[in-house]
Every structure is written in structure tokens, then in C-alpha cells.
Amino acid sequence: MTIARQSAAQLADLFQRERVAMADFLLALAEFDRHRLWLELGYSSLFHFLHRDLGMSKGAAFYRKTAAELVQKFPEVVEPLRDGRLCITTVIELAKVITAENREDVLPRFFHRSKCEAKAVSAALAPEEAPARRQVVTRLRLEEPRPSAVQPVEPLRLVPGESGSVAESRPPVSVSAPWPAPAPAPAPQRDSAEPLTAELRRLHITVSSRFLEKLAAATAALSHTHPGGNAEEILEAGLDLLLERQAKRMGLVKQPREKARPSAPEHVPARVRRAVWKRDGGRCQWPLESGGVCGSTLRVELDHIHPQALGGQSTVGNMRLLCRMHNDLAARRVFGEGWMDRFTQSAGRGSELELPFGAPPAVPRGPLPALPLGT
Ligand SMILES: [Zn+2]
Incomplete structure (x- = not known):
């Protein structure tokens, strides 16, 4: 042989x-x-x-x-x-x-x-009835091979869906500059919206890693009101805020918004909330058996280490941040399953993934979307 x-x-x-x-x-x-x-x-x-x-x-x-x-x-x-x-x-x-x-x-x-x-x-x-909503973060190639004759690509404008019109399919806007390229510096990035259906557009935008960090932070911060929120939901919530603020400035808002209610019934002093949040870095502090802590930034809540119902005080020393799942687990350990089941529907299959921004390969949210990565 x-x-x-x-x-x-x-x-x-x-x-x-x-x-x-x-x-x-x-x-x-x-x-x-x-x-x-x-x-x-x-x-x-x-x-x-x-x-x-x-x-x-x-x-x-x-x-x-x-x-x-x-x-x-x-x-x-x-x-x-x-x-x-x-x-x-x-x-x-x-x-x-x-x-x-x-x-x-x-x-x-x-x-x-x-x-x-x-x-x-x-x-x-299982043919998809509608184009999948997707959220993909890709690395940008700064130096693109320059085709010999490239027509400048018109940026697509973000317009409201014109129902009835045939959506013209165009390739994603190229980031290469019109020939000849002016300088070695990366050409200004244009945003583009690609029509998918009468209502749906796929938006291509070029962002900095700082932007993605902010988006991840906003997603974590809104994980209570928008659990599992994708980039579209989080950005739209932010845009609504901006528009509302602008409308207020212009005197367009008729009724002032209802005063925000205190979000926690325990009335933890703001000073304590801030100190605990800062100390714990906005992350779940549940100890892992292997050492370290859970560290999730999703649906993070304040927790009394010695429960308030048993006389625990709302002090910095007696408080910590826990994600919803671990807060629930902590309560079950103290009050028992039967008691807690009266308050929660079920523990659920904790399968919430953390947002992958800035950490390729990306892990998509939701059930089994296409994964553009290898193992
Ligand atoms: Zn946790």
C-alpha cells in the first residue's frame, strides 16, 4: 500500500x-x-x-x-x-x-x-410567502475592485410604499465611487432601500461599530418593553421619540403625555438604583457554578438579595441586578414553585439569544433563520 x-x-x-x-x-x-x-x-x-x-x-x-x-x-x-x-x-x-x-x-x-x-x-x-425580515451585519470591504465602466448608481430614496406600483428590483447600491474614484479615502456611503413588496423595504446602511454598540445597548435597555426587539423595532422606537420631541418643540402635541409612573412598585430610591446599576455594569449578577456571573444585559431587573417581603431593605448592599429569568429563579427558590406559578405563566424555555452586534459570526434571533456562517 x-x-x-x-x-x-x-x-x-x-x-x-x-x-x-x-x-x-x-x-x-x-x-x-x-x-x-x-x-x-x-x-x-x-x-x-x-x-x-x-x-x-x-x-x-x-x-x-x-x-x-x-x-x-x-x-x-x-x-x-x-x-x-x-x-x-x-x-x-x-x-x-x-x-x-x-x-x-x-x-x-x-x-x-x-x-x-x-x-x-x-x-x-416550505417556500416563504413573504421575503424574510433579516438583520445582517457584514464587514465592509474598503477597497472594492473597480469595474472598468461603472455607471454611478442612483441612491434609492426611502419612500412610503406605493401600493399598486410594481416594485422595481434593483441591485443593492454599490459602495464603489463613480469612475474615476476621487481619492483613496472610502467613498461616502449611501443608504439604500430595496423594495421587496408593496410595503416592505430592505434597508442597507453603513454604520460604525460605535453605532452597533449603541444599538445593542438600546436593545438591552428596551428589552422589557420590546422583548426580543429587532433592530427595526428598536430604531423605530428611537425615531418615534425624536419625532415626538420635535413635535413638542413645534407645539404640535395637543396633550402632554401622562406622567410616567414609577416602574418598580418597591420604590427603590433613584440614588440606590443608579449605584447598583453602575456597580453591576448593567449586567445580571447571578453566580454561575463555573465561576463568574450570568452577565446578560437583556431584561435586567433590580433584585433584593434578602427579599423585601422578608424584611430586606432597598439598600445598595442588599440589591443586585438580575435578568428576568434569574430573578424569577431567585424568587422561586425563596417562595417556592407553587407560589410563583400564581404570578408567572411558566418559566418558559429560556432561549433568548443575546444580540450579536459587533461579534461575528452573528447569531440570528427567532426560530431557525438562515445562518450565514460556518461552525
Ligand atoms: Zn441572568
């Missing part, structure tokens, strides 16, 4: 072991998730556990979380994963379309497919 053939045989063996290991990992992960053991370790979701405890990238964690959930619902995917008919990227596409009714017919259609082919299969099985 030649050295090349020996090496190939060894590689084939290693590859097979990798698949088996992946299948075993997903089986174990599904079992771990079934018993919600991540909760016991202090994490708010399986995704959070994979990312924080096992140190996976957000993309890798998302793939494995989705696959583990699929394994729980459809155990028959494990064998194809083990023998290589399915791989982790095709599993993501399979998860979008498989149901209890179609499982026998649909599963084999994903065998031996590449990621792209699997996408085509899932799209054919």
Missing part, C-alpha cells in the same frame, strides 16, 4: 470517528437539555451554556442547540448523523421543515446534501 493510500485510509477512519463523536455529543446534549441541566449550572439557556461553559462560538452553539432540540423531537436523525448521511449544517435546514406528519418522507431528502443543496430542499418544501 502506498503512503498516500495509507494516509487516506487513516483520514477516512478519523473522519468516521468525528461523525460518531458528533452524534454521541448531540445525543448527550439532547439528554442534558431534556433535564434542563443547564439551569442547574446557572445558565439561562442551552445556547448560553454551550457558548459560555463549553466556549463555543455563538454560531457553533446555535447549530448544536438546534440539533440537540431536533434529536429530542426526532431521534431518527441520530443514525444518519452517525453514518454521515446527515451533517450538522444540513440538520439546521432539516429542522426548519420536518414535522411529525412528514418525517418519513422529508428526512431522506436531506441525505448526502451539501449545505446549499439542503437549503434548496427546505426552500422547496
